[in-house]
Amino acid sequence: MMSLIELKNVSKTFKGYTIFDDVSVAFEEGKCYGIMGPNGSGKSVLFKMMCQFVKPDVGEVSIDSRFLDSKARFPKDFGIIIDRPGYIPNKTGFENLKELASIKNDISDDKIEEVMRQVNLDPNLKQKMKNYSLGMKQKISIAQAIMEDQSVLILDEPFNGLDISGVETVRAILLGLKKRGKTIILTSHNKEDLDILCDAVFLIDQYKIIPRI
Numbered sequence: 002m003m004s005l006i007e008l009k010n011v012s013k014t015f016k017g018y019t020i021f022d023d024v025s026v027a028f029e030e031g032k033c034y035g036i037m038g039p040n041g042s043g044k045s046v047l048f049k050m051m052c053q054f055v056k057p058d059v060g061e062v063s064i065d066s067r068f069l070d071s072k073a074r075f076p077k078d079f080g081i082i083i084d085r086p087g088y089i090p091n092k093t094g095f096e097n098l099k100e101l102a103s104i105k106n107d108i109s110d111d112k113i114e115e116v117m118r119q120v121n122l123d124p125n126l127k128q129k130m131k132n133y134s135l136g137m138k139q140k141i142s143i144a145q146a147i148m149e150d151q152s153v154l155i156l157d158e159p160f161n162g163l164d165i166s167g168v169e170t171v172r173a174i175l176l177g178l179k180k181r182g183k184t185i186i187l188t189s190h191n192k193e194d195l196d197i198l199c200d201a202v203f204l205i206d207q208y209k210i211i212p213r214i
């Protein structure tokens with residue numbers, strides 16, 4: 002069976018700086034993978050390549066055709082958090098999610114409210130997002146990534162900025178999604194997050210992606 006996402010002999014440099022050198026790694030459907038690596042090692046670049054937002058210089062990143070749009074150019078059924086996503090500062094969290102929902106499918110207000118409650122955000126909060134704390138913004142990102150019940154979750158540092166209860170909430174959400182057969186690939190600087198959630202953990206080391214033993 003074909004892997005859901007596969008990197009074959011991928012090399013990537015930025016202005017002569019090597020990020021990846023001849024990396025091959027495969028991610029299977031229905032599993033949860035963790036990626037660890039120091040700041041600047043290439044985790045976010047890896048995720049951008051996995052979502053086809055950034056092309057490798059050499060090699061290939063393939064996505065199972067069932068998860069590509071009709072032109073096979075962009076992934077579909079992916080819930081994505083990479084870096085800090087854009088949001089409209091003068092709108093509330095609910096309004097921002099509604100805006101994002103309207104770009105793709107129409108998700109009901111009820112569904113948006115449900116997902117906001119899941120991440121412990123009050124859907125009726127009148128605060129504009131520019132006044133949200135880091136953790137509150139992070140919760141909106143997570144709500145955005147899961148609100149369409151996507152099959153594949155590409156989550157770059159989903160725990161970043163969350164307080165203890167936020168971490169527990171998001172761990173529980175992700176464990177629940179994993180049980181329901183979702184494919185989850187996430188980064189974290191916290192080993193415990195990855196140990197609790199992941200079937201396999203990879204390290205970015207010396208421009209390679211190697212299994213953590």
Ligand SMILES: Nc1ncnc2c1ncn2[C@@H]1O[C@H](COP(=O)(O)OP(=O)(O)OP(=O)(O)O)[C@@H](O)[C@H]1O
Binds near residue numbers: 016040042
């Ligand atoms: N578009 C770009 N142009 C030039 N350099 C880039 C670009 N994107 C990333 N880089 C460089 O690639 C390297 C890896 O960046 P990346 O953001 O993937 O690191 P990271 O592992 O996600 O780090 P962090 O833990 O801080 O999030 C960095 O040195 C970064 O400066």
Ligand SMILES: [Mg+2]
Binds near residue numbers: 044045046157
């Ligand atoms: Mg990063």
